Amino acid sequence: MHTEKTVKSSNEKTTAILFFLYRLLIILISISLFIPAINPARVCGLVNDNMSLFTSAVSYSALTANTIRASMRGWIQDSSFVILYISSIVICLGIIGSVASGCMSLGSLKLKRLGNLLSIVGCGVSAFGFVGIAMSYLQLEQTTKPDKVQPMFQTGYFILMGAIILVAIMSIVLLLLQPKPGEKDIAELSQKYKLFLLILPFVVLTFLFSYLTLWGWRYAFFDYKAGETLSWDKFVGFKWFTYLFKNAATRSDIVRVMVNTFAMSGLGLFFSWVPMVFAIFLCEIKNTKIRRFIQTFTTIPNFISWVLVYSVACVIFASDGLVSSLIQANGGEAVNFLMSGKHIWLKMFLWGMWKGVGWSAIIYIAGISGIDQQLYEAATVDGAGRFQRMWNVTMPGLIPTFMVLFVMGVAGILSNGLEQYLVFQNAINKNPIEVLDLYVYNIGIDKGKIPLSTVVGMSKSIISVALLFGANRVSKIVRGNSII
Amino acid sequence: MAVKLPFKNKKNDKYMSSAPKYRIHIGDVLFDILNHLFFIVFTLTCIFPFYYLFINTISDNDLVRRGLITIIPKGIHFKNYLSLTNVTDLTQAFKISVMRTVLGTALMVAATGLVGFLVTKQEMWGRRIWYRFIVVTMYFNAGLIPWYLNMSMLGLTDNFMGYIIPSIVAPYNIILVKTYIESIPVELEESAYMDGATYMKVFTKIIWPLSKPILATIAVFGAVGHWNSLYDSLILMQNDSSLQTLQHRLFIYLTKANNLKEIMVSNSAISAEIQEQLLDSKITKWTVSMVTVFPILLVYPFMQRYFETGMMLGAVKG
Numbered sequence: 166m167h168t169e170k171t172v173k174s175s176n177e178k179t180t181a182i183l184f185f186l187y188r189l190l191i192i193l194i195s196i197s198l199f200i201p202a203i204n205p206a207r208v209c210g211l212v213n214d215n216m217s218l219f220t221s222a223v224s225y226s227a228l229t230a231n232t233i234r235a236s237m238r239g240w241i242q243d244s245s246f247v248i249l250y251i252s253s254i255v256i257c258l259g260i261i262g263s264v265a266s267g268c269m270s271l272g273s274l275k276l277k278r279l280g281n282l283l284s285i286v287g288c289g290v291s292a293f294g295f296v297g298i299a300m301s302y303l304q305l306e307q308t309t310k311p312d313k314v315q316p317m318f319q320t321g322y323f324i325l326m327g328a329i330i331l332v333a334i335m336s337i338v339l340l341l342l343q344p345k346p347g348e349k350d351i352a353e354l355s356q357k358y359k360l361f362l363l364i365l366p367f368v369v370l371t372f373l374f375s376y377l378t379l380w381g382w383r384y385a386f387f388d389y390k391a392g393e394t395l396s397w398d399k400f401v402g403f404k405w406f407t408y409l410f411k412n413a414a415t416r417s418d419i420v421r422v423m424v425n426t427f428a429m430s431g432l433g434l435f436f437s438w439v440p441m442v443f444a445i446f447l448c449e450i451k452n453t454k455i456r457r458f459i460q461t462f463t464t465i466p467n468f469i470s471w472v473l474v475y476s477v478a479c480v481i482f483a484s485d486g487l488v489s490s491l492i493q494a495n496g497g498e499a500v501n502f503l504m505s506g507k508h509i510w511l512k513m514f515l516w517g518m519w520k521g522v523g524w525s526a527i528i529y530i531a532g533i534s535g536i537d538q539q540l541y542e543a544a545t546v547d548g549a550g551r552f553q554r555m556w557n558v559t560m561p562g563l564i565p566t567f568m569v570l571f572v573m574g575v576a577g578i579l580s581n582g583l584e585q586y587l588v589f590q591n592a593i594n595k596n597p598i599e600v601l602d603l604y605v606y607n608i609g610i611d612k613g614k615i616p617l618s619t620v621v622g623m624s625k626s627i628i629s630v631a632l633l634f635g636a637n638r639v640s641k642i643v644r645g646n647s648i649i
Numbered sequence: 650m651a652v653k654l655p656f657k658n659k660k661n662d663k664y665m666s667s668a669p670k671y672r673i674h675i676g677d678v679l680f681d682i683l684n685h686l687f688f689i690v691f692t693l694t695c696i697f698p699f700y701y702l703f704i705n706t707i708s709d710n711d712l713v714r715r716g717l718i719t720i721i722p723k724g725i726h727f728k729n730y731l732s733l734t735n736v737t738d739l740t741q742a743f744k745i746s747v748m749r750t751v752l753g754t755a756l757m758v759a760a761t762g763l764v765g766f767l768v769t770k771q772e773m774w775g776r777r778i779w780y781r782f783i784v785v786t787m788y789f790n791a792g793l794i795p796w797y798l799n800m801s802m803l804g805l806t807d808n809f810m811g812y813i814i815p816s817i818v819a820p821y822n823i824i825l826v827k828t829y830i831e832s833i834p835v836e837l838e839e840s841a842y843m844d845g846a847t848y849m850k851v852f853t854k855i856i857w858p859l860s861k862p863i864l865a866t867i868a869v870f871g872a873v874g875h876w877n878s879l880y881d882s883l884i885l886m887q888n889d890s891s892l893q894t895l896q897h898r899l900f901i902y903l904t905k906a907n908n909l910k911e912i913m914v915s916n917s918a919i920s921a922e923i924q925e926q927l928l929d930s931k932i933t934k935w936t937v938s939m940v941t942v943f944p945i946l947l948v949y950p951f952m953q954r955y956f957e958t959g960m961m962l963g964a965v966k967g
Contacts, residue, residue, distance in 0.1 A: 201802055220804030227804055360773035360848065367764050367818050368779050373803065374815045375786035381795025446684055455685075461953055462692045468945050468956070470877035472900045476938040477698040479903060480705075485931045487701060490716030519694065527960050551677055583793070584879055588900060602793075609794040610884060622792025630789050 180342050184270050184277075187335045191267040194260055194328050199373070202395070203321030205295070206253045208302040210315025211235055218325075222253035240314055245304040252297030255290055256325075262287025263332050268365075271358040275346040281336040288333035295326050385619040405620045415617070421596060422604045425510070429600060430578045432514040437574055440522050441567055444529030445559050449551075460530070463523025474520055475588040478503060506594035513585065513598065528570075529563050536562040568644065576636035579625050601625055699946060706730070706936045713932055729936040738890070739898060739937065746895040749812040750875040758868045760817045765826030766856050770848070780827075787820045797884050807889040812881060816874075822867040825959075829863040830856060866959040869952045876944060899941050902934050 197203055198219040206212065206221040211231045221228045228250055235241045262283050269280030308314040354362070385406075388399045409415055450456045466474070481487045482502040489499035536559065544554050583602040590598050599607065601621070609618030637647050705713050709724030717723075733739055767773065768780045791799075797806075805811035833856065841851045857864075882897035893901075949956075 199803060215798075215801050217802060217804065220802075224804060224808065227808075357772050357774040360767060360770050361775065361779075363848065364764060364767045364773065364779055367760060368782060370814070370818045371783045371786055371820075374799070374818070375789075375791075378791040378795050378799040381791055381798045384794065384798065447688065449681070449684055450688065459688045459692050461950060462695050463688075464953070464956070465946070465949055466695055468873050468877075468949060469942055470879060470896055472879055472896045472903070473877075473938060473942050476899065476903055476934070476941075477702065480702050480935060480938070481698055485716070487716075487719065490719070493716060523695070524960070527957055531961055550674070551680070587880075588904070591904075605793050610797070615794055615798075618794045619792065622794055626790055626792050633788060 176342060180339060183335060183339055183342070187332070187339065188267045188270060190328060190332055190335070191263050194325070194332070195264050197321075197325060197328075198257065198260060199377070203319065203324055205256075205298055205319050205322035205325050206249055207317070207319055207321075208249065208298060209241075209305045209317060210313075211241070212249075218253055219257065221250065222257040225250050228253075235310075235314060238310075240308050240310045241305060245301045248297050248304070249301040252294040252301065254294075255297065256294035259287040259289075259291030259294065259329070262290065263329075266336070268362050269354075271362070272354040273346075273350060273352060274343065275350045276352040276354060278340060278343060278346060279352055281340045284336040285333055285340075288329050288336070291329050295322070298322065382619060382623050384616055385623050387616060389616050391613045391615055401616075405616045406624075408617070409620060418604070419621075422599050422601055425597060426579060426581060426600045428510045429513055429581055430574075432510060433517065434571065434574050434578070436514070436518070437571055438567065439518065440525035441529045441560075441563055443522055444526040444533060445555055445563075447526060448530060448533050448559075449555070460523065460527070464527065465523075466520045467524035469520075471584040471588050474516060474585075478516070478589070503589070504591060504593050506597050509594050509597045513589065516589075517585065525570075528566060532563045532566050533559060565644070569640070572636045572640050576633040577629070578632065579629050699942065702935055702939055702942075706932065706939050710932055729932055730940070733933075733936055733940065739895075739940075741891050742893055742895045742898040743940070745809070745892060746876060749809070749894065750872050753813045753816050753875045754868055754871040756813060756817050757819055757822070757871045758864055761819055761822045761826050761867060762857055762860060762864055763852060764818070764823050765830055765860075766852050767848075768823070768827050769830050783818060784820045784824060793884070800885055806885045807887075807892060808885075809892055811885045812875070812878075812894075815881075816871075819867070819871070822871070825867060826860060826863055829860055833859050862958070866955045869955045870959050873945065895937075895941050899934075899937050902930075902937055 199217045201207075201215050201217045201220075204212075204216055204218045204221065206218055206228075207214065207216065212221070212228060213230060216227065225246075229236075229246050232241060232246060236243055236246075266280035266284035266287065269276045269283070272280070302316060302318060305314060305316045308316065383395070386400060386402060387395055388401045388404070389395060409419060447456060447459060450459070469477075479486060483489070484499040484501035488502065493499055540558050540562075541554055544558050549557060579601055581600040581602055583606055586598050586600050586603040587606065590603065605618050605622045605625070608614045608621070641647050701719070704720075704722035705718050706729050707725050707727060708718045708722045709726070710729070712718055712723055764783070768776060768783075770776065773779070790796075800806055800811060800815070805814065837855055837859075838851055841855055846854070877896060878894070879896045879900060882892075882894040883900070886892040886894075886897070
C-alpha cells in the first residue's frame with residue numbers, strides 16, 4: 166500500500182514536469198512561427214527573407230511577391246509555390262492543434278488526454294506540410310537558373326520538425342503515464358484557467374506588437390542595410406553609438422536636432438499655463454450658451470489631423486491662399502509663408518496652441534467647477550474683487566492639476582510627436598524644424614540608415630522612460646502621490 | 650471608484666450663472682468686453698478656416714482661382730465634389746479610411762470591453778501579471794524603425810490588417826473600462842453566477858449593456874484616431890497605393906503638388922473636361938481637404954459630450 170502511494174506520487178511529479186516542458190515547447194514553437202530567420206518555407210532566394218512561416222501561410226501574394234519574373238521566364242513552376250503555400254498552412258494548422266492541446270492541458274484529466282490526442286493528430290497533419298515543403302524544394306532544385314532562383318534549405322526546417330516530433334513523443338508518453346479517466350470524469354477546465362485562456366489572445370497580441378518590437382533593437386548593433394539578412398558577421402557592437410558622436414556630420418545634426426527639440430518642447434512648457442488662464446477667463450463669461458458655443462468650437466481643431474491642419478495652413482498662408490489673395494487685391498505680391506524657415510519654432514508652437522488650447526482647457530474648466538463655492542462667497546464677504554477671486558481662489562485650486570501636467574510635460578520633453586513636423590517640413594525649413602522624432606523618421610525611412618535611426622530611437626526611448634520615472638519620483642516627493 | 654461625469658450635472662453651470670453679487674466697476678465692464686472680444690475672435694479663428702475652405706470649394710471656380718471669394722460664396726455649384734468621385738484613386742482611399750475606422754473601432758471596443766471585464770476577475774490565474782503585462786506597454790515605445798521592422802516581419806506591411814490588428818489592444822482604454830466596471834455593483838454579477846451563467850454570458854448580458862457610456866466614449870476616440878491616423882499608412886503601405894488612407898493621399902497631394910494631376914489621373918478613366926478641372930491643383934486640393942475634414946465636423950457637435958467625458962476620465966485616472 167505504502168509503496169504504491171509513493172510510486173503514484175512520483176509518477177504524478179514526472180507528468181507535472183513533463184507537462185511543464187510540453188507547454189514551454191509549444192510556446193516556443195508558436196513564437197517560432199513569427200520569426201523569419203527560421204522559416205522552413207524559405208526554400209529559395211525568391212521568398213523574401215523577412216517572411217515568417219506564419220506570413221507565408223497567411224498571404225500567397227506576399228509569398229510569391231518576387232516570383233513573377235522567374236515564373237514568366239519559366240525558371241520555376243507555379244505549382245511548387247502552391248505546394249509551398251499549402252504546406253505552410255498545413256504546418257500552421259498542425260501547430261494550432263498543439264497550441265490548443267497546450268491550453269487543454271490546464272484542464273481535468275479527461276481534457277488533458279483529449280488534448281494529447283489532438284496534439285498527436287496535429288503533429289501528424291504537420292508532417293504532411295513538411296513533406297510538401299521538401300517536395301517544393303526538390304521541384305525548385307530542378308530549375309534551369311539556380312543562380313537566380315537560389316534553392317536553399319533552411320536549418321529552421323529541421324529545428325521546427327524536431328520540435329514537432331518532440332511534441333508528438335511527449336504527447337504519447339503523457340498519454341501512457343496518465344491514469345485512464347473513470348466513467349464519471351468529465352472534460353472540464355477550472356474557472357481560473359478558463360479566465361486565463363480568455364485573456365490569453367490579448368496577452369499574445371500585446372506581446373507581438375509591444376514586446377516583440379523591442380527585439381528590433383538588435384539592428385542597432387549590426388551593419389544592416391534595408392532588404393538584407395542579418396548575420397553575425399555583420400555584428401559591429403557599439404559602432405553606431407560612437408559613430409553618432411565621432412562623425413562630424415551626424416554630430417552637428419544631433420546638436421541641431423536636440424536644440425530644435427528642446428526649443429519647441431521648452432516653448433510648450435514655458436507657455437503651459439495658457440490653457441489654465443484660458444479656462445479661468447472662459448469661466449468669467451457668465452452666459453452659459455455663449456460659453457458652451459465657444460467651448461464647442463475651440464475644441465474642434467484638436468480632433469482634426471495634422472495633415473488637415475497643414476491643409477488649413479495652406480488655405481490661409483500658401484501663395485494661393487487667403488492672405489496672398491488679400492495682398493494681391495491690394496496690389497502686392499503673393500507670398501508662400503509656409504515655405505519660409507523664419508520663426509519656425511514660434512510658428513509650430515502657435516499651430517500647436519491653436520489646435521490644442523481649447524481642448525487642454527477642458528480639464529481646468531472641470532477643475533474650476535470642482536472648487537468649493539463657499540470659498541468664493543467667503544472671499545466676496547472679505548471684500549475680494551473679481552480679479553482677486555480669480556487670483557486667490559481659482560488659481561490655487563487649479564495649481565495641483567497644472568503641476569501634474571507640467572511634470573508629465575517635462576517627462577515627455579523628447580517626444581514632440583512626428584506628424585506635425587512631418588507635414589510642415591519642406592526643403593527650406595528643414596533645418597530648424599527637424600525635431601528628434603522627425604530626425605528618426607528622416608534618416609530611417611527616407612534615407613534608409615536603419616541602424617543609425619534605431620540607435621537614436623532606442624536612446625530616446627530609454628531616456629524617456631527614465632525621465633518618466635524621475636518625474637514620478639519627484640511627484641511622489643512633492644505631492645505625495647504618483648502620476649503613473 | 651465611481652467615475653464622475655462632470656458634464657452631466659449642472660454643478661459647474663450653477664457657479665457660472667449665479668456668481669456672487671458685486672458692485673459694477675468700470676474695470677469689470679471693460680474686462681468683460683475685452684474677454685468676450687478675445688474669445689469671439691479666437692473662436693472665429695477656429696471656425697473661419699473651415700468655412701473659407703468650404704465656400705471656396707462650392708463657389709464659381711473662376712472666381713476662386715482669382716482669389717475673389719473671401720466671405721460670401723458666389724455661383725454655388727457642387728461640380729468639384731462630383732468630379733472627385735471619378736478619381737478611383739480617391740474613392741479607394743475613402744473606402745479604406747471608412748473600412749479601417751469602422752472595423753478597427755468595432756474590434757477595439759469589443760476587445761477593450763472584454764479585457765476590461767476579465768481583469769476585474771480576482772480568480773483568474775495570474776491576473777495581476779497579465780494586467781500589468783498589458784498596461785505597462787503604455788509607458789515604453791521601441792521607436793519607429795523597430796516598429797516598422799516588426800510589422801514587416803509579421804507580414805503586416807502592405808496589408809489592410811496592418812491598420813486593424815495592432816490597434817485591438819488599447820492599454821489606456823482598458824484601464825478606463827476596468828475602472829468603470831469596478832464601479833458596477835458586484836451583486837448584479839454574483840446573482841447571475843448563482844443562476845449558473847457563464848463568464849461570457851455575464852459579460853454580454855450584464856457588463857456590456859451597463860458599460861455602454863464608457864464604451865461609447867472610447868469608441869468615439871478610437872474612431873477619430875483611426876480616421877486621422879497618418880503615420881501607419883505612410884510607413885506601412887509605401888508600396889501599395891490602393892491600401893493608403895485618405896489622410897495619406899491628401900498628404901501626398903499637399904506636399905507633392907507639382908505632379909498632382911499625374912498622381913490622380915494616371916490610373917483613372919476620366920473625361921478630358923474633368924481632367925482639365927482636376928488640373929487646377931488649388932481647387933482639387935481644397936476639395937479633397939474638405940472631404941477629409943467633413944466627417945469630423947459633422948460628427949463632432951453630436952459627440953462632444955463623449956469627448957469631454959473621455960477627457961475627464963483620463964483626468965480621474967491621472
